[in-house]
Amino acid sequence: MKIGIIGLPLVGKSTVFQALTGSAGKIGVALVPDERVDKLSSLFRPRKTTYAQLELVDLDPYPLPGINGSQPPPTPADRRTFFERVRDVDALIQVVRAFRNPAVPPPLDEIDPARELSLLQEEFQLSDYQVLQSRLERLAKTGKPRAAAAANPSLATEAALLSRCSACLEQGRPLRTLSLQEDEERLLRSFDFFTFRPVIAVPNLDEDEWRTGEYPGQAELAKKSAEYGFPLLPIAGLLEKEISELPPRDRAAFAAELGIEETGADRLARTTYAHLGLISFFTVGEDEVRAWTIRRGTTARAAAGKIHSDIARGFIRAEVIAYPDLLAAGTLANARSHGRLRLEGKDYVVQDGDIINFRFHV
Ligand SMILES: Nc1nc2c(ncn2[C@@H]2O[C@H](COP(=O)(O)OP(=O)(O)OP(=O)(O)O)[C@@H](O)[C@H]2O)c(=O)[nH]1
Ligand SMILES: [Mg+2]
The missing domain is CATH 3.10.20.30 (Beta-grasp domain)
Structure with a gap:
């Protein structure tokens, strides 16, 4: 399971990445905590114990035109690169700015996490919409249904489904919010639409916001995420990054003091499993006890x-x-x-x- 971290410039993507993976590069993993693995490990006493992991990728910022006038506007090539990278992952974490820090200007002129979320999602919706329209046009012209490896629908089935998709996007909703039959789902999967990918919305909070549980634009963000069907997972990015840099034995006490009962990584694993319909199975033996992630x-x-x-x-x-x-x-x-x-x-x-x-x- 490969999850890409996306967002507007300077919202704390790399900080959140580091908080979640404990590594400073662009690619890392978050372990999926599972007490069943611990138990199996104590039963089999293997040489090696391997938890399931989520692979995280810190993607480049979405190239927003002229942020605060400080950056040159993006070229079409910049935008293409961004979209290609997103294609490469199974799911997305969109980090949105909630922390207050006068030294780092927010990507929009004020802290507005809901608008950040929809700005990027509307780009994905537009791209999917264009693919849909050209597919519908071709369908009307040649009358040939899509013959993807896993999906071989009738013409009527495909046209009906794509029209439903079209209406969905016109209402500003991601394709993932459609309720689908199994064969419809297989067909949509074959198009590899952006808005069919699961998304977790992560407002990046500062210490005070984390303590109080309140931040600017919170109600709007909750409303927007619910509309899109995205779970909301607030993280105190910088705090958790700093904790991940402490010696392991000091982390728990420090986190408890700051009211962080469960690490961001653990919460991410739980949310991802629930939202993406994932489960784990195990292999056991003297060599290794290991958890593997699959879809239900x-x-x-x-x-x-x-x-x-x-x-x-x-x-x-x-x-x-x-x-x-x-x-x-x-x-x-x-x-x-x-x-x-x-x-x-x-x-x-x-x-x-x-x-x-x-x-x-x-
Ligand atoms: N106070 C505070 N500052 C933060 C927080 N998260 C990030 N920052 C600061 O914001 C700046 C940008 O953070 P990054 O993690 O580099 O943001 P990014 O989204 O990866 O930036 P780009 O990749 O350049 O788009 C850094 O100076 C961070 O220290 C936070 O939770 N609180
Ligand atoms: Mg970054």
């Missing part, structure tokens, strides 16, 4: 492909046990002798917390 509804063979394409290709069976069953049995051997280990085929839908051993031939 993923089949056993596709889950095997997360580990290695060879395992998916040579898939024979999955040996599966639910997490509570393994805990109750105490050991895999015990679970096996009590018949709690199931043999599942390639189409089995993996459940959250399944512990899986894939059998495959190479």
Whole structure:
């Protein structure tokens, strides 16, 4: 799962990135905390324990024309580059400015997180709208439906869906807010629309705002995010970045003092899992206990492909046990002798917390 951090210039994207990943580069990870992994690790005592991770990318700012008159207006190439980078990620975090800091002018003339959010989202909507219109025109002319690998709809199905999409965007709503049948969803996925990507809105707060829980433009931002269907995840970017730079043993006490009960990274993991419909399955053994992220509804063979394409290709069976069953049995051997280990085929839908051993031939 690759998540891009976007936003207008100087809203604190890199600060939030560093707070979430603890690293200062452009690419990093946020671990997904999971006490089941801790428990499995104490059960199997493996050489290595690996939590699931979200990959984060700090993308360049959206090239807004002449910020505060200090920057040259963006060229079409700047804008193209920005859009191409966004295409490369599965989901987005949009950071919006809420912190007050006279030394750093806000990207718009005042602190207005809701307007920042819609400014960028409207760009995505416009781009999707143009793709839709040209597709609808071609459809009307040639009468050929889209024959994408995973989606082979009838002409009427596609035209009807695209018209619904069109109406959705005309109302200023992202395509993700449409409620779709499974086949419709597959078809829309094949277009790779911007507004079909999940977005988490992150107002970047200063220390006082974090303490009081209040910041300028808060009500408008809540309204706008709800309209778009984006969860809202306020983060005290600079504070959390500073905490991440402390020696590990000092972090918890310092965070508690500032009223940060759960780190931004942990809250991000929870929000991302819930909003994107993600679950974890586990592989266990003496070598490694490891958590893997999949979308809810993923089949056993596709889950095997997360580990290695060879395992998916040579898939024979999955040996599966639910997490509570393994805990109750105490050991895999015990679970096996009590018949709690199931043999599942390639189409089995993996459940959250399944512990899986894939059998495959190479
Ligand atoms: N007071 C305060 N200052 C912040 C906060 N977050 C960021 N800043 C400051 O704002 C400035 C810009 O922060 P960056 O994280 O570099 O912002 P950015 O969005 O990555 O900037 P660009 O990549 O240049 O668009 C820096 O001087 C930060 O120290 C915050 O939460 N509180
Ligand atoms: Mg930056």
